[in-house]
Amino acid sequence: MRKPIIAGNWKMNMNPDETRAFVAAVKNELPDPSKVESVIAAPAVDITALVDAAKDSVLVPAAQNANDHESGAYTGETSPKVLADLGVKYVIVGHSERRGYYHETNEDVNKKAKAVFANGMKPIICVGESLEQREAGETEDWVSTQVEAALNGLSADQVQQLVIAYEPIWAIGTGKTATSDQAEEVCRHIRETIAKLYDQTTADATRIQYGGSMKPNNVKELMAQPDIDGGLVGGASLQPDSFLQLVHYQD
Ligand SMILES: O=C[C@H](O)COP(=O)(O)O
Known part of the structure; x- marks a missing residue:
């Protein structure tokens, strides 16, 4: 049985004070973590505040990106080792904004996924098509190419632990x-x-999220689909009330 996972992706929003205020507002209202996993992916500059504020709660801290190296001359980059040391559990990898604005390739996504695992965390690997690709009927081919490239060299056990986020770019x-x-x-x-x-057992164990304008008013219907195990949520994760409604979609 796959445990649902609702992850807020704050993108480049929130500062440390806002992060602490958000966590204080939600931490005692989150659902039983055996029923739904509640995750927040904060900007790198807010990770310390997020982890400290979420201590003693079931909120799971996540990051939005990491370099594929642990340290070295990579100006402006974030080390996956340091994220793990700080207490991060998941790292979003290959978000379409990173693929689009920062030219991350399928190969980069694969390297980053491996670096996340090598440092004891789990990747949330994003895939998805543009509107042009959808209109040209290329969605399935494109998405399976992205999945195959991202998983290259990962073991079945690793694939069962990671999360794939399907995010159609036109819906973000x-x-x-x-x-x-x-x-x-x-x-x-x-x-x-x-x-x-891999095999059917691996496929049945891997959690797949939907992302793209998921909101309190559509989360129930999306989560009712048999192959949708969670959401990767941008805008609607920025307000405590709205995030709480999302993670409590089963109520
Ligand atoms: O990572 C989250 C997605 O890009 C979705 O963002 P959105 O919920 O603001 O459409």
Whole structure:
């Protein structure tokens, strides 16, 4: 049985004081972690505040990116080793904003996923198509290519521990959510891709999130789909009330 995982991706929002205030507002209201995993991925500059504030709560701290090296001459980059030392549990890898604005390739995503595992954390690997690709009927091919490249060289055991986030680029921050049928279709295709690359047991164990304008008013319907195990949420994760409604979608 896959445990649902709702992860807020704050992107480049919030400062340490706002981070502490947010965590203080949600920490005693989060769902039982055996039913839903509640995760916040903060900017690197807020990680210390997030981890300290979330101590003694079930909120799981995450980061939005990491370099694939542990240390060295990589100006401006964030070490996965230091993130792990600070207490981070998940790292988002290959978000479409990183692929688009910072030219991260499938190969970079694969290296980063391996570095995240090498440092004892778990990657949330993002995949998804543009509107042009969807309109050209290329979604499934594109997404399975991204999945195959991201997982290259990972063991079945690692794949069972990571999370894949399906985020259609055209639905991110636009208010245009994929319909639950569209989201389910691609998440099912991702699971079938994992089954082909590994085996059915691995595919059945891997959690797949949907991301793209997930909100309190559509989370229930999306989460009701058999192959959607969670959400990667941008805008609607920035307010405590809205984040709490998302993680409590089962209530
Ligand atoms: O990582 C989160 C996604 O990019 C979705 O963002 P959004 O919920 O603001 O559309």
